[in-house]
Amino acid sequence: MSFKIAIIGAGSVGFTKKLFTDILCVPEFQDVEFALTDMSEHNLQMIKQILDTIVSSNKLPTKVTATTNRREALTGARYIISCVRVGGLEAYADDIRIPLKYGIDQCVGDTICAGGILYGQRNIPVILDFCKDIREVAEPGAKFLNYANPMAMNTWAAIEYGKVDTVGLCHGVQHGAEQIAEVLGAQSPSELDYVCSGINHQTWFVDLKLNGRKIGKDELVAAFEAHPVFSQQEKLRIDVLKRFGVYSTESNGHLSEYLPWYRKRPDEITKWIDMSDWIHGETGGYLRHSTETRNWFETEFPQFLEQASKPIDRSRRSNEHASHILEALETGRIYRGHFNVKNNGVITNLPSDAIIESPGFVDRFGINMVSGVTLPEACAATCMASINVQRMSVHAAVSGDIDLLKLAVLHDPLVGAVATPEEVWQMVDEMVAAQARWLPQYADAVPAAKERLAKSTVKTREWAGAARRNVRSIDELRAEKAALKQAV
Numbered sequence: 001m002s003f004k005i006a007i008i009g010a011g012s013v014g015f016t017k018k019l020f021t022d023i024l025c026v027p028e029f030q031d032v033e034f035a036l037t038d039m040s041e042h043n044l045q046m047i048k049q050i051l052d053t054i055v056s057s058n059k060l061p062t063k064v065t066a067t068t069n070r071r072e073a074l075t076g077a078r079y080i081i082s083c084v085r086v087g088g089l090e091a092y093a094d095d096i097r098i099p100l101k102y103g104i105d106q107c108v109g110d111t112i113c114a115g116g117i118l119y120g121q122r123n124i125p126v127i128l129d130f131c132k133d134i135r136e137v138a139e140p141g142a143k144f145l146n147y148a149n150p151m152a153m154n155t156w157a158a159i160e161y162g163k164v165d166t167v168g169l170c171h172g173v174q175h176g177a178e179q180i181a182e183v184l185g186a187q188s189p190s191e192l193d194y195v196c197s198g199i200n201h202q203t204w205f206v207d208l209k210l211n212g213r214k215i216g217k218d219e220l221v222a223a224f225e226a227h228p229v230f231s232q233q234e235k236l237r238i239d240v241l242k243r244f245g246v247y248s249t250e251s252n253g254h255l256s257e258y259l260p261w262y263r264k265r266p267d268e269i270t271k272w273i274d275m276s277d278w279i280h281g282e283t284g285g286y287l288r289h290s291t292e293t294r295n296w297f298e299t300e301f302p303q304f305l306e307q308a309s310k311p312i313d314r315s316r317r318s319n320e321h322a323s324h325i326l327e328a329l330e331t332g333r334i335y336r337g338h339f340n341v342k343n344n345g346v347i348t349n350l351p352s353d354a355i356i357e358s359p360g361f362v363d364r365f366g367i368n369m370v371s372g373v374t375l376p377e378a379c380a381a382t383c384m385a386s387i388n389v390q391r392m393s394v395h396a397a398v399s400g401d402i403d404l405l406k407l408a409v410l411h412d413p414l415v416g417a418v419a420t421p422e423e424v425w426q427m428v429d430e431m432v433a434a435q436a437r438w439l440p441q442y443a444d445a446v447p448a449a450k451e452r453l454a455k456s457t458v459k460t461r462e463w464a465g466a467a468r469r470n471v472r473s474i475d476e477l478r479a480e481k482a483a484l485k486q487a488v
Contacts, residue, residue: 001330002031004139006077008070008130009084009148010036011043013050013297017308019081020051022323024062025314028331033063037073044068046301053308070130075137079326081145082130082154086122087438089291094434095119096284101460102427103418105263105467107253107278108286110149111201112386113414117393118431120153121405122438124397127154131162143329145169145322146340151200152355152386155340156394160353167325167367168340168355170200174319176249177205183223183230184210196249197347197358197373200340202258202386203249204379217245233280236262236272244378253281258386260417269466283465291471299474328362335362339369346371349380354387385413400441402432402449426458 005023010016016036023029034051038044048066055062067073074080085092095115096106109115127146134142144166146154155168173196181189195207208215224238225231231238234252240259241247248255252273256262262272273281278289297304317323321337328335336359343356346369350356360369375383392408395401406428409415415424429449432439436446472480 001028002033003078003330004033004035004076005079005081005326006035006037006073006138008037008073008080008082010047010066011038011040012083012085013043013047013304014293015083015147016047017050017054018318018320019083019322021054021312022317022320023326024054024058024060024312025317026323026327026331029326030060030062033065035073035077036064036066037068037070038066039068041068046297050304050308053305054312057309058312071133071137074130074133076139077134077142078139079143079145080130080134080138081322082127082148084123084126084148086119086126087435089287089294091122091435091438092119092287092290094431096287098427098431098434099415100283100463100465101430102423103266103461103463104415104427105266105269105283105465106257106414107263107273107281107283108257109284110286111152111254111258112150112389112393112412113257114409114412114427114431116150116153117389117405117409117412118435120150120390120393121397121432121442122435123148123150123154124157124394125439125441127157128162128398131158131164134162134164141165143167145325147322150390150393151340152390153394153397156342156353156355156390157398159342159355160394161398168200168357169321169325170338170340170357171320172201172249172251172254173203173338173357175251176203176247179230179234180205180208180215180220180247181210183220183227184215185223186210195359195370195373196338197375198249198356198379199350199354199383199386199390200357201250201254202379202383203338203357204244204246204375205249206246206373206375206379217241220247233274233276235274236281239272244376244382246376246379251279253279253285256281257414259382260413263414263466264417266466273467275467275469278469281467283468285469288469288471292477295471295474296477325362325367329364329366332364336360337362339367341367341369346373347380348372348374349377350375350383351387353391354383355390385411389413397441400443400445402428402442402445405432405442422458426453426456426460429453429456 099114158166193209278285324335396405
């Protein structure tokens with residue numbers, strides 16, 4: 001088979017390499033063309049070297065091109081994959097730093113909460129530019145696979161305003177299932193049959209069977225509490241399981257910032273999180289992790305090139321959805337996964353316009369969702385709070401309405417639990433002013449925001465958060481990796 005796949009934001013080095021090798025694990029796909037595009041010529045050339053090394057080492061006919069000209073990359077593409085982070089780590093640092101001044105302590109800040117909403121404001125205008133290019137120069141009927149966060153907002157904008165065939169893809173469901181399989185003593189995750197449904201990063205395991213035997217709440221709680229590692233790393237998640245009756249797909253750190261109950265009192269945050277790794281609730285944990293990962297890649301690039309020279313092992317194909325979807329669409333081999341799409345009645349007790357994440361099957365006829373899912377009431381209520389924030393955020397991003405943006409942030413569960421309306425209004429002014437170069441839709445609103453900031457009497461504080469760690473140096477990372485290697 002020969003067709004073109006464009007990857008936007010291909011400078012996301014580790015993830016681009018994973019998607020690339022996954023796709024080449026499909027025997028029929030060795031003749032495809034990969035068109036990489038990114039704003040950074042430096043990042044683009046680094047990833048191209050890695051992918052070229054994979055191709056030459058495996059003696060494949062695969063073609064890899066790289067260009068900063070997005071339309072050139074998208075021209076004739078049948079599939080477009082987005083991994084973009086608009087504003088990069090610089091803007092991301094503001095997503096964490098500025099809300100902390102108002103008492104809002106985020107672990108990740110890329111889905112909702114103050115950071116996730118502003119991230120969406122930066123991404124959505126660019127996503128709509130992608131969609132315009134896809135409509136104009138990609139292969140007719142091209143499919144847009146969005147991996148970029150905030151997943152629901154980006155996908156919502158692409159479908160409602162971009163008018164492009166779009167599916168949002170994430171790996172939270174798979175990782176949650178792996179955890180459940182482990183605590184239940186399964187030999188392999190394949191022994192676990194599950195139905196997960198909800199919205200991205202708030203998806204719920206509403207049905208669980210291990211080797212055909214139904215697993216109930218009490219058994220699952222007991223299994224997690226008995227696990228020597230997860231009982232400490234997932235304390236908040238286990239608490240939600242006890243109260244809601246179902247397990248959430250999302251990590252302890254992610255889940256903590258989507259709810260109004262666990263991160264609102266600084267002196268109680270450490271009760272619910274674990275500092276063994278960033279994903280379990282550390283303040284600004286993903287920002288630190290992303291910074292260290294980028295620094296490590298820049299420094300250890302020769303090591304990455306050496307790893308790329310190894311043969312592709314098809315048995316190690318990852319469980320990321322993209323390659324499996326493409327395989328199903330092109331070959332007809334059926335794939336079952338969990339996909340982010342417009343609801344349209346798939347989940348009976350969530351709004352039709354919402355972007356939901358739920359089970360579906362893929363074959364030559366496309367992505368076919370399993371309809372008629374009804375969430376437990378508490379799960380639906382929690383999802384609804386986020387959906388309302390997402391809807392306002394998308395509409396604000398498209399219209400450039402700063403008042404609507406402030407209302408979206410005000411209605412965010414964690415922000416609302418911590419900050420007053422007056423604080424929210426000033427915080428949004430400060431974030432929009434700080435990120436103005438990535439927010440063209442708010443250009444007319446920035447001068448007034450700066451004037452209000454100059455006259456403001458709302459008090460803020462310089463606060464690192466309840467559980468902040470410093471970015472580690474390359475030497476520190478080397479020492480840690482060496483220690484882990486010795487321990488193994």
